[in-house]
Amino acid sequence: MDQTYFTLEEKALVKQHISQLIAMLGSQVSSHDINTVHNIVKHGIEADYYKRDKHGINPVVRSLRTAVMLNQLIAPDRNMTIATMVYNLTRLGFVSEDEIGKIFGDDIGKLVHGLINVSRLYKKQAAVENDNFHKLLLTFAEDIRVIIIMIVDRLNLMRAINHHPDEKFVHDISSESRYLYAPLAHRLGLYTIKSELEDLSLKYLNRRVYNQIAAKLNETKQRRDNYVEGFIVPIRQALEKSGLKFSIKGRTKSINSIWNKMRKKDIDLNGMYDLFAIRIILDSKPENEKKECWIAYSIVTDIYTANVSRLKDWITIPKSNGYESLHITVKGPEDKWVEVQIRTTRMDEIAERGLAAHWKYKGIKSEGEIDQWMNNVREVLEAGSQGQMELIRDMNMNLYDKEVFVFTPKGDLFKLPQGATVLDFAFHIHTKVGSHCMGAKVDGKTQKLNYKLKSGDTVEIITSSTQTPRLDWLNLVVTSKARSKIKQAVNEVRQKRADIARETxxxxxxxxxxxxxxxxxxxxxxxxxxKSIIDFYVDIADGAIDVNKVIDDYIQLTKPADTESQQHESAANFVLQNHSNDNKHDEDILVIGDNVKGINYKLSKCCNPIYGDHIVGFIASDGAIKIHRTDCGNVKHLITKYPYRMIKTQWSGKLGTQFAATLKVVGQDDIGIVSNITSLINKEGDTQLRNITINSNGALFEGYLVIGVNSLSILDALIKKIKNLKGVKEVTRSAH
Incomplete structure (x- = not known):
């Protein structure tokens, strides 16, 4: 090994850390493991793969220190230790993931793979403040132990960069630690690590404030400990005399939490009430919890003077997240203000281990399943080192398997549903981007519109001003936003083309x-x-229909009305083409009696009721129910003669079924007027002309039109439109 690779201080640290690891791991690690890791690291250094990073940090020393901290702060674990030591050499290409798996086993190979995945994620240069980043981080890690290694390594790095000359590097690392690693540590129940990460972040980001608070707190540790113990003694004695079962402990709040409270309350350090905090935890039966908490409150306030304005009673009315506790602030010896928290074991567990309560209490947003899953990990971590790593190893990391997280080239991070394509992402960014999308560069490689995105992809959308949306794009997307925008965009394009063709x-x-x-x-x-006038104009725009032929056909269609004799063709000669007599009822459109469905019924021909008419049912001799309009002439006779066979009936509210309605139309005897009437009906989307009978009577015609309509309101609107046609004299509803 190159003797110049390590400084004298680093050589001493390496020797110390190796001894610590061997002692902590004990029988978990074999001499073969030790020698194999040593040889891989040695050869990596000799092959010039294990260089100091650009910030001058020795990677071997850093990996060893992280491994020691993992065994100290989490639990002694062979696999996490070895993965930590060899991961960087695998990332740099000195030894492959497959080789690591063959040498040390698949589990270590899996850990190394997760660590490399995460390192690739960091190359995306995304803002860690983005809420989606930690979700993507968990997805990439694939194993909770990878996250734990990262958190501990980050604490190791934070300890090492105090007074580092590269101020931007220190600032960036500290910001990441505050926004990403401290919340992750908190969720995993790694409270000591979380507090230290927060304190160090404050120290590097605002050293003046940190030093000011630290100086105030560090009047001497012994003095603080003596103060807390002296404060607790009379309380402990009084609680013991009362017969309550309890535990009591005191602590000094972290520098970061003190600073947060100073900013929140807009006060300086001298105005802080609660630099010290005492927690009394009562072992109470459920039925005695509130009573015993208030007994403890009474005992404390008998000994020390309470600031009643600072009482927080979350026992009588718990917080919305389930948090229960009594918080009081009392004046202790030396006129120091001390916060005392009183709660039961159950309340303490809700606050410390509840699924989401404690995280919400500390201001961390709950996310349902992930909070529940993280809580399981916390409980394992708190259960002690024996066997905990085996439990953690088996935990499922598929927390976000229904989502994908993708980057823009600038590092912005977006969340989409699983199965989302390049086209989904384009419309997610903006409708115009989606409408002109030609494809994308995904991690530098050109992909088509239907490429399914994967978490961690960097996507650069390629657009063209000549590209326009097509209906077949609906087969390429999964998001409702993209689907609706495609339909809207296609319709807009069709409408613009139709407008141009209409003008032409x-x-x-x-x-x-x-x-x-x-x-x-x-x-x-x-x-x-x-089918529609839009289709007609779009076909003209596409060249499928020749404009000149349209005009010629139009002239031909109007010729009979322009003959030299100037005689009108009789309306009686009108022939209806392709009419339909369909009048099926595929579902219950009526509510008969007390909400009875599935009864055989018929709409009476004598009055042809339609949706919206006031109706009544009549039980016929064959058991079927005939539906009449209440103003039908036959109904008055039936009610008088058979009142016991009448049954209450109303429309169910289900639209879509068409009813036959007959209209009587009187107008000037001209086939053109009848054509205008039928054309008007055909243009209405909710009506269908089923039959027409025309009789001529001198200068007038009398016609009966059977029309399929959905409701009375639609029929009334249609009648008004027909009345407004030139040449029409009268339009009435008929039972003909």
């Missing part, structure tokens, strides 16, 4: 000095077999 057709009509009648044009479009 109108201009051609004008050039040939022809006045275009919308009713005649509608007849022509219907004759061509097109």
């Amino acid at each position: 057709l109108q201009r051609r009509f004008k050039n040939r000095k022809i006045d275009c009648d919308d009713a005649v044009l509608s007849r022509l479009i219907s004759k061509m077999g097109l």
